[in-house]
Amino acid sequence: FIMPFFLGCLCVFSFQPFNFTIINFFIFPCLFFILCNVNKRSKNKYRKKPHLINLFFVGYFFGIGFYLTGTYWISNSLQFDQSLKNLIPLTTILIPLLLGLFNGLGTLVCGKYLQNDLKSIFLFCALISIIDYLRAKILTGFPWNLWAYSWSWFYEFIQILNPIGLFAFNLTTITLFCAPSIFFIKKLKFKNLILIFFSIIFFGNYLYGNYILNDNKIKIQKELKQNK
DSSP: OHHHHHHHHHGGGGSTTTOOGGGHHHHHHHHHHHHHHHHHHHTSTTOOSOHHHHHHHHHHHHHHHHHHHHSHHHHHHTTTSGGGGGGHHHHHHHHHHHHHHHHHHHHHHHHTTOOSSHHHHHHHHHHHHHHHHHHHHGGGOOOTTOGGGGGTTOTTGGGGHHHHOHHHHHHHHHHHHHGGGGGGOTTOTTHHHHHHHHHHHHHHHHHHHHHHHHHHHHHHHHHHHHHO
16 A cells, blocks of 8 residues: 555645646556556455455555645644644644545445456546545535646646536546556557547647637737727
């Protein structure tokens, strides 16, 4: 479980202020194949470790690493008041332990169905997206650290948020991050066509966002001229 925890910790570099989004194209395929491997090996009749517990803890330790590094700002915000400083150790440890349960439940639900194939990739992406949605809604929610936020620096890419919404964009983002997994799926037909399809989504979204930004600039310039 050390590797999922380490991968979760690395995710912080894809968000502000680092904006190293490309790292997620490595992290998500690694997490997917770890789950596939654990699922395959844990069901071996010669292994006595509980199958579902293994799948749960892979996601749980990934979540702990993710929130441990991704929510450190909460403890920093408590330093301005002396009476709140005692809460810093509590928030630093308790929040990752609690929020990591969402990831653990997600891998518990989908992990037993994951294999080294295309449909498993889509199942994995869908479950991660649903878990993010539930985390953002349950008990007033914790809407921070959605994967869609890792594109916040890429203005052309996030213009699609207006027509499709945050959570649909979050699902699209997770699916794109998992796309490199296709390279390592054996006996997959039309692999090149599938990769081209993902590339079209990526660059098509960029072109759409670029068009929207340029169109808005033209509208602003027209309004400024009219006001003069």
